[in-house]
Amino acid sequence: MAKPLILVSNDDGITSRGIKKLVELMKQLGEVIVVAPDSPQSGMGHAITVGDTLRIKENRLFGEEVRSYECSGTPADCVKLAKHHILKDRKPDLVVSGINHGSNSSISVLYSGTMSAAIEAAIEGTPAIGYSLCDYDPDAEMDHVDEYLLKVAQEVLDKGIPKGIALNVNFPASQSQKIKGIKVCRQANARWEEDFDQRVDPNGRKYFWMVGNFVNHDKGEDNDEWAIANNYVSVVPCQFDLTGHHAIRVLNDEWDI
Template sequence: MRILLTNDDGIYAPGLRALRTELLKIAQVTVVAPATEQSAAGHSVTLLTPLLVGEVFEDDAKTFVGWAVEGRPADCVKLALLELLPEPPDLIVSGMNAGSNAGINVLYSGTVAAAIEGAFYRHTAIAVSLEYDKKIYDFPTAARYARQVIEQILAHSPPRGSLLNVNIPVLERGPIRGVKVMPQNVSPYTEKYDRRVNPRGRTYFWTGPDFECPDPHPDTDVTALAESYITITPLQFDLTDHAKVEPMKKWEWKVE
C-alpha cells in the first residue's frame, strides 16, 4: 500500500515525523508537505509565486523521505498527485496536527484542507489531529492510536473519495475511552485579540491563543473529544444546501 503523507505544520514537524514512523509499519510512505508552518491556511492555493520544491532525506542523508514545498497544504497535495508521485497513492493522510481540528475549526484548518484536496481527486483521505492542552504533546503515542484507527477505516474499504476527520484527545487527561463517530459541532468559538501599540504609535493585534467553544452541543465531536474519546467525523466538500434548491427554484426571479 502507498500512502501520501502531508500536513500544515511543516515537513519537519514532530507530529508528521511520529505519524510517518507508525504508517511505515503498514505501508510505503512518501511525504509531500510545506517547507514551513502553514497553520490555519485553510484551502488557499498559490497562484502568483512559483512553488519551489526540494527533496528531503532522513538524518543519514540516504533514506528519501519526500519533498518540501514552498506553498500551502493544498498545493502539496496537488503537486504530489499531478507531478511528484510516480504512482497514485492508495491513501492520503494529513497530520498529525499540533492541536485539534474539531468543530468549526475544520473550516480554517490547513490539515483538513489537504485531506479535502485529496478527496477532490477521488482518493480516500484522512486528516489527523492531536488536541492541545498547553503541555508537551505525546505525538508517538497519539500516532500509534491514529495508525490503529486508520487501519480499521481501511478494513471497511471506504469508497473512493471518502473524507474523514480524526481527532485524538489530550492523553494527559486520562486513558482513551474509545472511538466515537460524531457530527461536527458548528457553534462559533470565543476568540480574543490582544490590542497593542508599536513604538511608532501604530495599533496592531495579536490573535489570542485560547479558542473555547462556549456551546459544545452534546453528541458532537467537540463534546466527545473533551470526554477523552477519539472522534471520527465523515466530511464532504459539497457546500450546497440541497434542501433549499427546489423551493428556491419556485421563486419568481426577475432581472431588468
C-alpha cells in the same frame, strides 16, 4: 503484493514533531513518501498558490528509506504537487495529514490546513485522513494516539471511504485515563468568537493580534466535541460538496425570481 503507497503531509511544517510521529507509524503500514510545507501553514484553510511560484526540495529528514520533499506552498499545494508531479507514475493508496498540534474539531475544520490536504486528496478520489491532537503544545505527549491512529488508517486501507468524503480525526490530549475508543461523529455546532488585542509598534502604528475564544453551542452527544471531551477519538466524515440541499427548496419556495 506491493505494500500500499502512503503520502504524508501536514500544515505545521516538515520539521514538526507531529509529522515525524505520523511517518513512523505509517511505515508500519506501507511505503511512505512525504511532501510537506517548508514552513508552518496553520490556519491556511483550503488556500492554494495561484499568483506565485512553487518550489520543492528533496531531503532525508525521515531517514534514507523515506522519499521526502519540502515545498514552499500550502498543504493543498503539497498534495497537488505530489500527485501530479512527484508521483506521476503511481498514485498513492492513502493520503494522511498531521498529526496537527492542536484541535481541528467542529468549525475549525474550515480553517485547517491539515484537513485541506486530506480534502484535496479526496477531491481527486484518494482515501484521505487528517489527524489532529487536541493539544497546542508542540512538545505534547503523543504516544497515546498510536493504537487508534493505526486502527483508523488500517480500516481505510482495508475498506476504503465513501466517495466524496475525507476523515477528520481528533485525539484527546494525553491524560491519566486511557482513551475509551473511537466514535464516528457529526461536526459539532460550535464557533470561534474573535477578539482583537490592539497594540502599538515601535514606530507608533497600531496593529492587532486575533484572539479566538471557542464557544460550543451543541448540547448533543453525537458530535466531535462531545466525543473528545469524553475521552474518545472523534472521526467526522467531511464532504466537499457544500450544497445545503434543504435550502434549495426553501429559496425556491420563498423567493420571487
